[in-house]
Amino acid sequence: MKRLxxxxxxxxxxxxxxxxxxxxxxLVRGGVISFQRLTVFTLNRPRFxxxxxxxxxxxDPNFWNIILNTVVWIFFSVLFQxxxxxxxALLLVKPFKGRGLYMGVVFYPWALSGFAIGLLWSWILxxxxxxxxxILIKLHLIKQPISFLSDPRFAMFSVxxxxxxYGIPFFAIMLLAALQSVPKELYExxxxxxxxxxxxxxxxxxPCIKPAITSTVxxxxxxxxxxxxxxxxxxxxxxxxxxxxxSVQMIxxxxxxxxxGKASALGIIITGVLLAFSVAYLIVAEKGAFEL
Amino acid sequence: xxxxxxxxxxxxxxxxxxxxxxxxLRVIQVFTSPxxxxxxxxxISKFEAQNPGVKVELISPPYETAYQKIYLMVSAxxxxxxxxxxxxxxxxxxxxxxxxxxxxxxxxxxLTGHLxxxxxxxxRTYKNTAYLLPNAIYVKTLFFxxxxxSKYNLNNAPATMEQLLEFCRAITKPEQNxxxxxxxxxxxxxxxxxxxxxxxxxxxxxxxxxxxxxGKLIFEDKRALDGINFYLELFKTAPKxxxxxxxxxxxxxxxxxxxxxLFQDPDTVGLLNELLGSxxxxxxxxxxxxxxxxxxxxxxxxxxITSYSKYKDIAxxxxxxxxxxxxxxxxxxxxxxLPVDMRVYxxxxxxxxxxxxxxxxxxxxxxxxxxxxxxLDNEAWSEWNELHESTMQQVLLGKMKPETALKxxxxxxxxxxxxx
Numbered sequence: 135m136k137r138l139x140x141x142x143x144x145x146x147x148x149x150x151x152x153x154x155x156x157x158x159x160x161l162v163r164g165g166v167i168s169f170q171r172l173t174v175f176t177l178n179r180p181r182f183x184x185x186x187x188x189x190x191x192x193x194d195p196n197f198w199n200i201i202l203n204t205v206v207w208i209f210f211s212v213l214f215q216x217x218x219x220x221x222x223a224l225l226l227v228k229p230f231k232g233r234g235l236y237m238g239v240v241f242y243p244w245a246l247s248g249f250a251i252g253l254l255w256s257w258i259l260x261x262x263x264x265x266x267x268x269i270l271i272k273l274h275l276i277k278q279p280i281s282f283l284s285d286p287r288f289a290m291f292s293v294x295x296x297x298x299x300y301g302i303p304f305f306a307i308m309l310l311a312a313l314q315s316v317p318k319e320l321y322e323x324x325x326x327x328x329x330x331x332x333x334x335x336x337x338x339x340x341p342c343i344k345p346a347i348t349s350t351v352x353x354x355x356x357x358x359x360x361x362x363x364x365x366x367x368x369x370x371x372x373x374x375x376x377x378x379x380x381s382v383q384m385i386x387x388x389x390x391x392x393x394x395g396k397a398s399a400l401g402i403i404i405t406g407v408l409l410a411f412s413v414a415y416l417i418v419a420e421k422g423a424f425e426l
Numbered sequence: 427x428x429x430x431x432x433x434x435x436x437x438x439x440x441x442x443x444x445x446x447x448x449x450x451l452r453v454i455q456v457f458t459s460p461x462x463x464x465x466x467x468x469x470i471s472k473f474e475a476q477n478p479g480v481k482v483e484l485i486s487p488p489y490e491t492a493y494q495k496i497y498l499m500v501s502a503x504x505x506x507x508x509x510x511x512x513x514x515x516x517x518x519x520x521x522x523x524x525x526x527x528x529x530x531x532x533x534x535x536x537l538t539g540h541l542x543x544x545x546x547x548x549x550r551t552y553k554n555t556a557y558l559l560p561n562a563i564y565v566k567t568l569f570f571x572x573x574x575x576s577k578y579n580l581n582n583a584p585a586t587m588e589q590l591l592e593f594c595r596a597i598t599k600p601e602q603n604x605x606x607x608x609x610x611x612x613x614x615x616x617x618x619x620x621x622x623x624x625x626x627x628x629x630x631x632x633x634x635x636x637x638x639x640x641g642k643l644i645f646e647d648k649r650a651l652d653g654i655n656f657y658l659e660l661f662k663t664a665p666k667x668x669x670x671x672x673x674x675x676x677x678x679x680x681x682x683x684x685x686x687x688l689f690q691d692p693d694t695v696g697l698l699n700e701l702l703g704s705x706x707x708x709x710x711x712x713x714x715x716x717x718x719x720x721x722x723x724x725x726x727x728x729x730x731i732t733s734y735s736k737y738k739d740i741a742x743x744x745x746x747x748x749x750x751x752x753x754x755x756x757x758x759x760x761x762x763x764l765p766v767d768m769r770v771y772x773x774x775x776x777x778x779x780x781x782x783x784x785x786x787x788x789x790x791x792x793x794x795x796x797x798x799x800x801x802l803d804n805e806a807w808s809e810w811n812e813l814h815e816s817t818m819q820q821v822l823l824g825k826m827k828p829e830t831a832l833k834x835x836x837x838x839x840x841x842x843x844x845x846x
Contacts, residue, residue: 175805374816
């Protein structure tokens with residue numbers, strides 16, 4: 135028996151080690167660093183400075199603007215991804231000729247790297263030699279090119295649009311899988327009772343796939359919040375902070391300021407916000423108070 | 427059997443002796459790229475051929491993680507003899523105390539007499555001691571497109587900033603998608619702002635771009651405001667979109683001819699030769715400002731020696747070999763940087779060519795072109811770039827007054843201990 139226990143322990147060890155080194159250790163280390171003054175200049179001699187990093191972050195006059203940007207970025211990105219992803223899933227649920235190929239094309243953005251998408255779109259949306267402006271001008275829809283990424287009025291809208299384009303496939307995949315598991319009998323019964331398309335959607339489809347929607351939305355909110363790639367690839371948070379969100383600011387602090395302590399503090403803040411949000415969201419969703 | 431053992435022993439001893447004489451220098455590079463590594467290996471094999479008994483082992487970490495790796499290796503005193511040091515990493519590395527002062531070697535070297543003006547001063551950024559020997563430098567100059575500007579009867583390069591603005595205004599025709607100045611709004615625009623702003627001065631501290639000779643910050647001087655306002659005028663001759671332009675967009679716009687006046691570094695030459703051809707653009711010295719001067723800074727990269735290296739003298743030999751005119755020319759040509767040895771500009775056909783006109787004029791005219799340095803040894807430097815970029819963008823968008831930006835900058839540097 136003792137021998138067996140030893141073997142069990144030995145077999146489990148790699149998993150524990152992996153989780154420890156890949157998840158737990160960086161988290162704890164990040165937490166420790168967030169209380170230190172650690173920059174490239176003090177790599178050898180970090181010193182503890184209490185909550186100084188947190189204080190500088192929160193008292194930064196731009197901080198609340200960044201928070202607001204983050205909320206706008208998450209809300210509209212996820213909302214439009216959900217709506218369009220759901221529509222796409224509904225279109226794809228019934229088999230038709232060439233569906234495989236069509237799905238392949240539609241799901242393609244999801245396979246691309248975020249930074250690559252950022253770079254790609256920054257050329258498409260370029261206000262001077264971007265292809266989108268060119269098309270709009272040739273169609274006589276606009277006279278002057280629009281500075282999609284360099285005008286603070288359009289910049290946030292533009293990056294959200296890119297993110298929506300990128301994120302639709304994920305919702306479509308998740309919701310399509312859920313749609314396919316809805317029992318056919320329910321629809322047949324509803325049809326006999328004379329339910330309209332709208333009724334079937336609202337009374338059968340959505341309630342049946344609600345758990346999938348809930349979990350996908352939660353996942354996406356967390357991912358979108360931690361997804362600086364597109365913004366970093368297009369505007370780096372500019373112009374003048376118009377598209378700066380928490381995760382982009384974290385990268386800027388690491389690469390521009392080389393201040394690892396401050397970046398870790400921001401990382402911990404992000405983790406805290408997400409944790410609080412996830413708990414609240416799950417409680418509400420579990421209670422059934424979450425309706426779409 | 428005994429005889430056999432004896433022979434084996436002798437052979438082993440001999441082999442041991444041979445190997446004991448081989449010195450291995452461990453060299454680590456930062457800006458790794460396949461092309462660059464090839465040239466570096468070529469230079470190393472030439473060095474090895476000249477110095478039997480010396481082997482050079484090259485370590486090439488991927489660029490993204492190179493700095494971090496070097497910081498860690500050096501701080502842990504892992505076996506390294508020569509490390510690549512750039513202007514941005516010099517102070518961080520030197521402050522660890524693991525880099526050797528090269529001053530004793532430089533005092534005896536013949537190379538120092540031939541260096542481009544300002545290079546040694548730039549290398550002495552940290553505590554006025556040279557901890558590296560630069561082998562490649564970056565200095566911004568004016569690039570322009572005669573075939574575009576000549577359509578507007580502008581055949582020569584602007585000699586002054588006033589002229590530059592005048593030329594840019596003359597050719598700016600938004601309805602024809604023709605603009606003047608190739609503006610940089612994103613991704614380290616610091617140097618572009620500073621070139622224009624400091625051209626309004628004539629008393630910049632040769633040791634610090636942001637100080638006047640009287641030790642006060644330039645941002646508190648009236649001329650700084652004139653500089654920003656002038657910069658805003660230049661921005662009006664650039665596409666509005668350029669507030670979001672980095673290096674790629676700048677080059678693209680220059681190549682397509684939308685903005686035919688560009689300030690850039692020598693690494694743009696290789697790109698332009700490929701995209702445009704060397705006959706379709708020219709370089710000229712930076713336009714002089716109201717103060718009658720221009721203040722370029724020198725960006726640099728080179729080799730440093732670790733303070734704990736066992737083979738310091740041989741390492742220096744490698745550094746000297748690397749900076750000899752022929753090798754320096756070979757190195758910089760591929761790298762897209764400027765050679766540090768003035769002799770290269772006389773002997774090498776590539777660097778002698780017209781394309782490098784802008785730089786050779788600036789290097790030869792120390793009266794009008796005064797090289798100065800950024801406060802790279804100040805810890806606040808890395809934070810500065812982000813602040814400078816975002817506040818400047820706000821000024822460009824009209825969300826912040828130039829006076830407010832100047833005050834923000836002055837306060838920032840005062841807090842960092844710069845200026846009286």
